[in-house]
Amino acid sequence: MDIRVRALETLLSRKGYVEPAALDRIVETYEKEVGPHNGARVVARAWTEPDFKAWLLEDATAAIASMGYSGRQGEHMVALENTPQLHHMVVCTLCSCYPWPVLGLPPVWYKSAPYRSRAVLDPRGVLADFGVTLPADTQIKVWDSTAEVRYLVLPMRPAGTEGWNAGRLAAIVTRDSMIGTGVLEANP
Amino acid sequence: MNGLHDMGGMQHYGPVQLEANEPLFHAPWEARAMALTVAMGATGQWNIDQSRSARESLPPREYLNSSYYEIWIRALERLMLARGLVSADELAHGEPLAAAAELKTLKRDSVDAALARGTPADRPVTRPAAFAVGDRVRLRNMQPAGHTRLPRYVRGHVGTIEIVHGVHVYPDTHATIPASDEGHWLYTVRFDARELWGPNADPTVSVSVDAWEPYIERLERA
Numbered sequence: 001m002d003i004r005v006r007a008l009e010t011l012l013s014r015k016g017y018v019e020p021a022a023l024d025r026i027v028e029t030y031e032k033e034v035g036p037h038n039g040a041r042v043v044a045r046a047w048t049e050p051d052f053k054a055w056l057l058e059d060a061t062a063a064i065a066s067m068g069y070s071g072r073q074g075e076h077m078v079a080l081e082n083t084p085q086l087h088h089m090v091v092c093t094l095c096s097c098y099p100w101p102v103l104g105l106p107p108v109w110y111k112s113a114p115y116r117s118r119a120v121l122d123p124r125g126v127l128a129d130f131g132v133t134l135p136a137d138t139q140i141k142v143w144d145s146t147a148e149v150r151y152l153v154l155p156m157r158p159a160g161t162e163g164w165n166a167g168r169l170a171a172i173v174t175r176d177s178m179i180g181t182g183v184l185e186a187n188p
Numbered sequence: 189m190n191g192l193h194d195m196g197g198m199q200h201y202g203p204v205q206l207e208a209n210e211p212l213f214h215a216p217w218e219a220r221a222m223a224l225t226v227a228m229g230a231t232g233q234w235n236i237d238q239s240r241s242a243r244e245s246l247p248p249r250e251y252l253n254s255s256y257y258e259i260w261i262r263a264l265e266r267l268m269l270a271r272g273l274v275s276a277d278e279l280a281h282g283e284p285l286a287a288a289a290e291l292k293t294l295k296r297d298s299v300d301a302a303l304a305r306g307t308p309a310d311r312p313v314t315r316p317a318a319f320a321v322g323d324r325v326r327l328r329n330m331q332p333a334g335h336t337r338l339p340r341y342v343r344g345h346v347g348t349i350e351i352v353h354g355v356h357v358y359p360d361t362h363a364t365i366p367a368s369d370e371g372h373w374l375y376t377v378r379f380d381a382r383e384l385w386g387p388n389a390d391p392t393v394s395v396s397v398d399a400w401e402p403y404i405e406r407l408e409r410a
Binding site for chain 2: 023
């Protein structure tokens with residue numbers, strides 16, 4: 001694949017279809033700038049600012065955009081709040097749809113046949129693959145991202161984080177917790 | 189299309205395989221593949237539904253045995269070949285053999301704005317929504333031969349309207365060539381797991397799927 005892709009890039013840039021510097025900038029954006037740290041900041045702010053949390057749950061697209069995260073594969077956002085009674089999990093059974101502006105590019109497992117096939121069929125079994133066990137009476141909602149709406153899970157704030165500022169809180173928010181395949185601890 | 193990509197509910201793929209400290213890209217070519225796909229998409233020669241359709245249309249064995257970014261590259265080649273942007277000979281030799289089409293090339297200085305803008309799917313509202321939150325509906329038993337975003341595992345099943353999103357471009361006709369830009373009301377429909385998977389399914393589980401109005405029919409009143 002390495003030779004194939006190099007040859008393709010050479011061909012397309014010689015034909016004037018792509019500019020190599022633009023390709024470099026796209027790679028740099030997702031390697032260095034856009035990633036789960038963005039979503040973690042959204043979550044930490046929701047935990048520390050009730051007005052922001054209310055806005056996030058009412059109009060996630062606008063609330064998230066106000067923090068500078070918007071655009072490709074996040075044009076239409078919905079935030080899903082986890083509670084002790086309700087746990088959300090997000091999948092794209094048909095391909096790999098994922099909220100890029102807040103989580104970056106999806107991990108291999110999210111795009112894989114095991115996750116795509118089983119998340120809607122056996123979410124507790126999938127959670128077990130992640131080492132997560134929820135109480136037997138917790139409701140689980142699995143969201144299949146079949147349209148351009150992208151879902152961000154707002155995980156529960158763990159006990160033992162009272163008084164923490166947003167920066168310290170953001171540092172413990174994992175990518176998996178914002179997909180719904182992880183839960184958070186104060187001291188991971 | 190009732191293709192292999194429509195995986196919801198399939199069994200036998202095994203446990204989710206997790207890689208500790210998984211890198212963003214497993215080889216430099218993957219990063220270039222991602223960037224090439226995004227940059228070529230930005231030329232406006234196809235839309236995202238057409239690109240998904242191209243990926244789904246790879247022969248099943250190729251789809252299943254290709255890594256994620258391999259699928260992207262194979263589909264990108266097909267998208268370009270179908271539009272005469274490159275020829276098979278050019279792909280084989282890695283150099284231009286014929287004049288290039290006039291395309292809108294994405295320049296480095298435009299990348300940030302393009303990524304931040306994205307491609308909104310919403311369209312003007314020209315008629316009222318047929319359904320409201322709380323309505324009980326059935327997802328149609330339809331078997332489109334072309335691209336659709338109605339997974340097989342919900343077809344014919346009864347659910348409840350959970351969210352009304354607005355009018356979004358309809359993928360089934362946006363993916364055709366030429367593309368239609370028609371929009372339809374988009375809803376989230378929630379299904380009880382027992383409705384989808386039978387009475388032995390986990391009663392604590394529900395599955396929510398985003399569905400356009402043409403996928404939905406009002407439940408007959410008893």
